[in-house]
Amino acid sequence: MATTAIGQPPPEVGLISSASGGTYAENLKPKSVHYQSIPLKPITYLHGEPQVIWEHEEVNQMIVNENLEYAVIEKATLLEDYVNLLSKPAFYITQNNWSYPMRTLKWNPLFNLEEETSTSIAWISFLALPPKKFGKEAVFSLAAVVGKPLQVDMATKN
Structure with a gap:
């Protein structure tokens, strides 16, 4: 079975299956898998759109190679x-x-x-900032000097 590089659900590597047998703890133990290089794949075209196709086993091996078996996305x-x-x-x-x-x-x-x-959340304080600069756009513009601003604190908003 072939899978495309986009739009497909992740393979079921590391998932616990009731059919796998053994205890829950045994199923959680890492499997003895080894790094294998995956050959470069040619680019093919479907309706003029480029695509790269990998076999299911190759996708599973990529997950093992990148040590993503226990990754969690939120x-x-x-x-x-x-x-x-x-x-x-x-x-x-x-x-x-x-x-x-x-x-x-x-x-x-x-x-x-x-x-x-190297990414971290930081609280930035602007001493003696005039009230007319308390708006989100002004604070975000100033904070962008050190990184991507996420949020204005409640005291500044109010």
Whole structure:
């Protein structure tokens, strides 16, 4: 079965299937898989649109190669939720007296598991900012000097 590079659901790598047998804990243990290079694929065209096609097994191997078997993607529906998630250094999920750390990071196509992220949330304070510059557009324009502004705090809004 072939899958295209866009518009397809991710393969079921690392998912637990009731048909797999064994205990839940055994199914969670990493499988012994090894890095395999994936050959470059030719570009083909469908109705004038370029596409690249990989086999299902190749997509599974790419996930293993990039160490994405246990990646979690979260989509916030509200800007406030997004800011709240990114502003916390870590979350801890507690189960059966064990605590599991989970960090949220802003997605980056150049993400490398071996490197620490250089993205962080910062609170910027503008001393002696005149009230006529308290509007979102003015504050965002000033804050853009150091990065992408996300939100104006409630005190500035009010």
